[in-house]
Amino acid sequence: MKTPIFSFFAALIFAGCSVFGIRTTEEPSYNVRLGRGKIEIREYGAVLLATTRVSSDYEESTSVGFRRLADYIFGKNTREKSIKMTAPVVREEESEKISMTAPVLQETSAGKWTISFVLPANYTLESLPAPLDERITIAEIPAKKVATIRFSGFLDEENYRKKAEELETWLTGKGYTMLSEPRFAAYDPPWTLPFLRRNEVLIDIQ
Template sequence: MIGSRSTSPRTTTLVCALLMLFGGTEAMAVEEPDYTVARTFPDFELRRYPPHAVAETEVAGPFDEAGNQAFRILAGYIFGDNRADTKIEMTAPVSQRPAAGGGERIEMTAPVVQRPASGTEGETFVVSFVMPDRFTLDTLPEPVDPRVRLREEPGKLMAVRRYSGRWTETSYRDNETGLLRAVEAAGLKPLAAPVYARYNSPFSLWFMRRNEVMVEVAETGAKP
C-alpha cells in the first residue's frame, strides 16, 4: 500500500521503466510488426507476418508470473544494458510461448497435450520483445546479459484471436481453446504452440487492454 512501507531503489527503477516504456502507449503510437490480413473468419483473423528481429529470454515459473520475470530482463537490454549503451524504443506486443516445442513445427494436438500443467515447477516460457523495424539482426547491439538472445523470427502465416480483459492464465486458455477449435473448423493446420501477445501497459484499465492468442498455420487447407 502506498505510504505504508519504503520502496527499494530497484522497485522504483522498474516502476519508472514501465511507465516510460508503456505509460503513454494509449496516447502515442507504438510500433508494431507489419502484417497483411490474408483472410477474416468469424472467430479469428489470418495474418501474414514478414521476418523481423526479436530479443527474447527464457524463464521458469507459473504462467501468470513468467511475463513479469522476463520483462525485467528484456527491459534492461532495451534501456541500454548492451555493448553499445544504446537505448531501444519499446514496441508491441510482448509475446509469451511455451519453451518446449514452441519454436518447432509440431502436430495439431501438441500445443494442448504437451504443455505442462498450470503452476508446475518445470514450466518454462520464452518471452519476446519485437525489435523496431529500423534494426536488423546484424545492427542490433549485443546484449550484456547472457540471458538475452537475439533472433530473427521468420515470416509466418498466423491465425490470431483478439480479446480484452485481465492478464490471467484462465482467460488466455479459454481464448486459446476457442482459437484452436475455430482453426480446426476452418480446415487449417496449426504448426507450432500458440503464442500469447500483450499490447498494453500494466497500468491500463483491464477492459481496455488488447490481448491476442496467435498460432502459426500451414499455407494451405482453409475451407472456402
C-alpha cells in the same frame, strides 16, 4: 533540446493515452488475409525478437522475463544504447515434441516460458547492440502466416488458455494445419483500462 518540463508533460500525455488504449508504439506490420469477427488470418514479414527463457509459473515468469528484456533495451547492452520499446510483448509456453509415428505428440514442459520483445524494424541483426545478459538471445523470425484471436480484459492464465482453446477449435473446424503452440501477445501497459486492452493469441498455420 527538451526541457524537464516538456519531458514531464510528454510523459503525462503518453501515460494518459496508454490508460485509454491509445497506442503510439511501433508494431510489426502484417496483411489481413481473412477476417471473421475477432479472428484473423494474417501474413507477417520477418521480424527481430529479443527472447529470454524463464523457469517459473505464469505470473512470475512474465515479471522476470520482462525485467530482463527491459534492461537490455534500456541500455544493458554492448553499446549502452537505448532501443525503442515496441509492441507486443509475446509469451509462449515451451513444449517438448516427441516424434513417434503419426501424429507428432506434444508434451508441455511445466513451468517453462519464453518472453519476447519485438525489436524496431529499422534494426538488422548486424546493427543491433548485443545483450550483456547471456540469457537473452536475438533472432530473426522469418515471414509466416498466423491465425489470431483478439480480446480485451486481463491476460491471466485462465483467460489466455480459454482463448487459445477457442482459436484452436476454430482452426480445426476450418481445416487449417497448426504449426506452433499458442503464443500470447499483450499490446498495452498494465495501467491501461482492462476493457480497452488489446490482447491476442497467435498460432502459426500452414
